[in-house]
Amino acid sequence: MSVRKYPLVYLASPGLVLLVVTMALILITIDKFNESRIIDTLTAASAFLAYVASNMLLSAAIAVYTSTRTSYIPPEMPPIPKAKTVALIPAYNEEGRIGQVVTATKRYVDLVIVVDDGSKDNTAREAQEAGALVIRHPRNMGKGAAVATLIKAALKADAQYAILIDADGQHNPHDIPRMLQPLIQGQADHVVANRFTNTKMPTIRKIGYKALALLHAILIKPMGDPFNGYRAFTRKALELLDREFDPAYGVEIEINNALRRLRTTEVTSKVIYHEKSSKANMLIQGLNLAWAIIWTTITKSPKITILAAVALYTASTALLIHAINLFNVTRYMRLIYTTLALTLPVIATQMIAATLATHVRK
Numbered sequence: 448m449s450v451r452k453y454p455l456v457y458l459a460s461p462g463l464v465l466l467v468v469t470m471a472l473i474l475i476t477i478d479k480f481n482e483s484r485i486i487d488t489l490t491a492a493s494a495f496l497a498y499v500a501s502n503m504l505l506s507a508a509i510a511v512y513t514s515t516r517t518s519y520i521p522p523e524m525p526p527i528p529k530a531k532t533v534a535l536i537p538a539y540n541e542e543g544r545i546g547q548v549v550t551a552t553k554r555y556v557d558l559v560i561v562v563d564d565g566s567k568d569n570t571a572r573e574a575q576e577a578g579a580l581v582i583r584h585p586r587n588m589g590k591g592a593a594v595a596t597l598i599k600a601a602l603k604a605d606a607q608y609a610i611l612i613d614a615d616g617q618h619n620p621h622d623i624p625r626m627l628q629p630l631i632q633g634q635a636d637h638v639v640a641n642r643f644t645n646t647k648m649p650t651i652r653k654i655g656y657k658a659l660a661l662l663h664a665i666l667i668k669p670m671g672d673p674f675n676g677y678r679a680f681t682r683k684a685l686e687l688l689d690r691e692f693d694p695a696y697g698v699e700i701e702i703n704n705a706l707r708r709l710r711t712t713e714v715t716s717k718v719i720y721h722e723k724s725s726k727a728n729m730l731i732q733g734l735n736l737a738w739a740i741i742w743t744t745i746t747k748s749p750k751i752t753i754l755a756a757v758a759l760y761t762a763s764t765a766l767l768i769h770a771i772n773l774f775n776v777t778r779y780m781r782l783i784y785t786t787l788a789l790t791l792p793v794i795a796t797q798m799i800a801a802t803l804a805t806h807v808r809k
Contacts (some may be wrong), residue, residue, distance in 0.1 A: 454511035455738035456731055462504030466793060469497040473786045479642075481779050498793075506796045512742075513804040516695035519592050522584055524603055533606040533625065536579070537593030538614035542568040549577035549622035550658060553611060555627075560600045561614070562593040570614075591694030591701070598688050609685055611678040618677040622716045626679040629712050636684045638711040640677035640716035647799035655733045662737060666744040667700070668707045674699050674736060677716060684709055697739035704743050745798050746805040752798050759795035763788045 474496035479487045490601045535554045538545050545561065554558045559579040563571040565587035575581045582596060594611065601609045608630050612618045622640065629635040643653070656674065663673045676699055680688070684706055691705035745752050767788035771779045 448511060450511065450574075451515055453731060453735050454508050454515065455742065456734045458504050458508035458511060459472060460734055460739060462501050465497050465501035465504065466790060468493055469501055470786050470790050472497060473789060477782050477785055484540055488491050498585045498789075505793070506800065509801050509804050519588065519595055519694045521599055522582060522596060524600060525580070526791045527560070527580065527600055527604045528558060530556070530604045530606055532556045532558075532608045532610075533601050533604055534559045534612060534620075534623070535562075535594070535597035535601060536574075536608045536612055536614050537564060537590050537597060538566065538570050538574065539564040539565045539587060539590070539593070540568050541570050541614040542566070542573055544616045545614045546573040546577040547575050548614055548616055548620065549579045550714060552610075552623065553578050555620065555623035556610060556624070557606060558606075560597060560604070560772050560801070562596045562600075564588055564590070571710050580660070589694065591692075591696065591698050594696040594698055594702075596693060598685055598692065601685055602682075602689060606685065607682050607725050608613050609680045611676065611680070613676050617718050619719075622677075622714065623679075626677070626716075630679055630681050634710070635712040636681040637711040638679035639672060639711065640675050640718075641672040641713040642674055642675055642716060642718040642756040652729055655729065659733060659740070660769065663700070663740050664701070666740055667704055668711075670703065671713050673703050675716075677718075680700065696743065697736070700736070700739050700743050704747055742801065746802050748805060749802045752802045756795035756798045759791045759798075763791040763795075766791075 466715065472490055476487060476490045476494055479485070492690065496747065532555075534552045536545070536552070536559065538561050541548075549559050549561065560580040560583045561571075561574040563574065563581055563583045565584045571581050571583055580600075583598060584592065584596070596613070598609075608627055610623055610626060612620065614625075618640065618717075626638050626640065629638050643656075656672075660670065660673055687709065688702065688705055692701050694701075766784045770784040770788060773784070774780050
């Protein structure tokens with residue numbers, strides 16, 4: 448795990464913690480002043496240093512996160528036959544598994560397309576021998592780029608329906624008919640597999656996922672299993688994804704956000720976990736998902752974000768004026784008003800910075 452791979456986790460998380468510490472120290476400083484009429488130097492200096500460090504970490508997180516996102520350049524597409532129903536499989540170093548997945552999947556679709564995302568093993572050859580059409584990326588560009596290429600390939604195949612399934616065998620290909628049924632019957636444009644109903648998931652993982660699903664429901668869209676990569680799409684959804692999906696950020700969250708206004712339904716599906724993750728790794732992954740949800744919410748609607756930031760600046764100014772007026776009358780500083788007046792601008796500034804960094808990058 449590295450700062451470069453998870454900058455929001457390793458930089459923004461402590462930055463946010465320090466902002467909370469700053470608020471606490473400001474409250475203590477003001478409380479001591481109201482009691483003694485003297486500003487405690489140590490507490491005030493600590494609040495200032497925490498304030499500076501918080502700003503620095505949050506700004507660094509935004510800079511590193513946007514700078515490490517790979518710009519997506521679509522690869523040259525090989526000839527792709529027409530197919531009504533296609534399976535889309537992003538793959539990276541999945542030798543020994545991809546062949547079995549392709550073999551099981553092709554029973555239920557007209558065409559299986561695999562994007563080999565710069566694998567260093569025999570993933571591409573194994574997939575091709577199993578009967579898949581393989582598109583190769585010249586280097587590893589990430590799952591998002593592989594999914595973006597698959598979407599373009601499905602549209603080139605003139606597909607009416609598409610299944611997105613992982614290459615590692617965790618998703619059950621035998622559920623494909625049930626995944627496609629709501630699309631074919633015109634009940635939905637987007638189907639998501641829900642693993643919570645019949646999958647034995649570790650308790651800690653399940654609690655964490657439920658908490659993240661709640662955050663996702665509040666900020667993006669209510670879904671039972673929003674982070675499951677097993678999906679099905681109509682052509683309408685594929686065309687919308689081709690326009691709106693940003694491969695540089697979280698795949699499932701990007702898909703959910705791009706398709707949030709389309710009819711979405713869920714189908715139960717069992718997931719097989721091949722290996723256990725450590726609690727530390729689960730925490731990192733969970734924090735990364737939480738930040739991806741927050742980032743998507745902030746950056747995907749620039750006008751709303753800027754209006755929200757302006758509202759925070761306005762509220763901060765009003766609170767500060769009110770706190771000063773009260774101080775002039777009572778000679779006492781108001782704890783909450785003053786603290787919020789000093790910290791809300793930090794949040795507003797970082798929201799604008801994240802939005803500008805994302806859209807300038809594009």
